[in-house]
Amino acid sequence: MISFNEIVREALKSQAAAKQRTLLALIGIVIGIGSVIALVTVGEMVQLTSEQQFRQMGTNIITIQRGWGDSKEGGGNPDRPDQMITWTEAKGLAKKFPKLEAVAPYTSSWGQPLFADKSLDMPVLGVTRSFADLNKLTLAKGRFISDLDGYSFFGVLGAGAAAKLAKLGAGDPLGKTVFFKGRGFKIIGVLARAEEGGMRPFEINPGMMIPIHTSFLFKKERVINEIMARIAPNMDRRRLKSRLDQYFKMYQPDMSIQVRSAEQLINEMAKQSRLFTLLLGAIGSISLLVGGIGVMNVMLVAVSERRKEIGVRRALGAMQSDIRAQFLVESVILCLAGGLIGIALGVGAAYVLAKVNGWIFFVSGMGLALGVGVSSAIGVFFGYFPARQASRLNPILALRDE
């Protein structure tokens, strides 16, 4: 019985002898592994990037919305004020739950504010001071809404809204007036652009924020759309939902609420993107299959070209298993070499994609393990049949071969 080192040494020599063919066979594997690595890495990068958006805000953020009947969609029914969370409930929340470190109820409406008689299509949010804190908003100019602003007609513009105004020739928007529902709002601050995604309401960048009490003036009731809150690290998260349920039922017995936490969303996203990664990986696997068939072809050619060699080795005492191992190792080495080149190319492609799209670049350990594992597995799988064929050659006939 021949030792494993010996087989590997022999295999390397054979590969070197058939350089051109070896190279051609590698291309299939290189492309296959390369695309799998690139796809898997991109999948993981996208996931990490979107997770990062959550983490930047903090993973201890929750949002509370009115449940909408049996549907899983939150948000309440804006047309039915009796089915919305009210300001009273929101205000009482902080007192009842001291471990909610910051509570930011807000209202949201879409309107056509006017600036210099031109209509601006933008959302208007009624907010409190804590809204800026929870969403980690930073100001480019001026100040944010304060809780002392009461019913004043002040507005803070998101970065996108400020750009819109600038296009209409506002210049520095500070101190300018934007009309909304017939009332003039004095712009007291402009926000720096906020990262999108995560738990952050999408209305921030394109919208205008006004004091929450002022926003109630335009509604029949003092109802709010959503409450954002930050929970203290030592808060019991499992019982939070049921305690919140109880709290809101005190006010409206038939009320159901929806609580979403950053953690929960991250987990859901992770699950989704794992699926996505798997799917992409599966597509890449098809090219691997093609590559594997190419390797099988090359190995079959190698076996038929080296019948004489097989016969000689058998005459000198090689067992069938020695011959099989020899060709199997050759096939695995071939695929591994292709796999390593493919990994390098795939990581390179992922790097370029990350730079272009602004994703966080990293080398996926799972991708690398997958690449090495899959290419060896392909070597074994597609090498087995040719190797078996080689081992079963009749030594007498093989020796007679020219």
Added chain:
Amino acid sequence: MALIELRGITKTYHIGDMSVEVLRGVDLTVESGELLAIMGESGGGKSTLMNIIGFLDSPSGGGYQFEGQDAGHLDDNELAHIRNQKIGFIFQQFNLLPRLNALENVMLPLVYRGVPPRQREKVAKQMLKQVGMADRMAHRPPELSGGQQQRVAIARALSGSPSLILADEPTGALDSKVSQEILDIFLELNRENKITTVMVTHDPKVGKQCRRTVRMADGHLLEV
């Protein structure tokens, strides 16, 4: 004790519905240390007999005793093992592996025997020296002449210190001067080292120099 004892060996090949009887009851005894030439026309069954003696093939009938052990019915692994341990093959076309250099070719039987590399190399170098190829060890077969290749092949056959050297037309591809040189190696190995040698040849000059000659014809073996 005889090294080889063949009793009524038959070999029949089946090709489709046809069956061809290549060996029709061969009796042969080869003592240890003998130098035997098997002569005869091509198609007479020489090669088949060689394959059976060399454990490349199994007989269809009859008895084969090798070193006093029944060797007629061995499975593929046992055949490979006994070839590796007991037989040294020499072929008309040398059959060296072209990618390996002379030294590596000579080491090959020891590779399959699991001999560690350093010891393998030592033995192989010694064998190459013995056949006068010490200065060509790093050459590959295509860089060697026919005679040189056959010397390397002899070294390879000897490297496993086999009980039996089986040479199939060892001088068939060489000119007469080189043929004689190669034959001299066989004669010397047999005389000095008492290596049992069975040689297939159709060259009467070769046959004449062997101490014992048998003739194969039509599946039967005749002493000459």
